[in-house]
Amino acid sequence: MSDSSLFIPVILGTSRQGRQSEHVAKFIVEQVAARDRLETELIDIRNIAIANDDAGEPLKDPQFSATMERADGLIIVVPEYNHGYKGNAENP
Numbered sequence: 001m002s003d004s005s006l007f008i009p010v011i012l013g014t015s016r017q018g019r020q021s022e023h024v025a026k027f028i029v030e031q032v033a034a035r036d037r038l039e040t041e042l043i044d045i046r047n048i049a050i051a052n053d054d055a056g057e058p059l060k061d062p063q064f065s066a067t068m069e070r071a072d073g074l075i076i077v078v079p080e081y082n083h084g085y086k087g088n089a090e091n092p
Helices: 021-033 062-070
Strands: 010-012 042-044 075-077
Touching: 010 021, 021 042, 021 075
Parallel strands: 010 042, 010 075
Antiparallel strands: none
16 A cells, blocks of 8 residues: 555444345445545454453454554444434433
8 A cells, every 4th residue: 555545444333144234335345445545445343253241452353453553544334223323222
């Protein structure tokens, strides 16, 4: 990658079975990769081993951390829930 290039990874932000956002994420990767002076890669969170406890540092994935340090920006693809923003406990 040259000094004038930007690295913009695309993060597929759901690991749910039957996710439809995977198609969108792959399309976006293709579009970004076709641009001059842009480099990208698809980061599928399904492929990042994350423990279910709150142990702190041991939860970090070294490859993901290195990619985030290198990134000039991010594109995050997340699913749509009920035709709107993701709900939470206060606003289902």
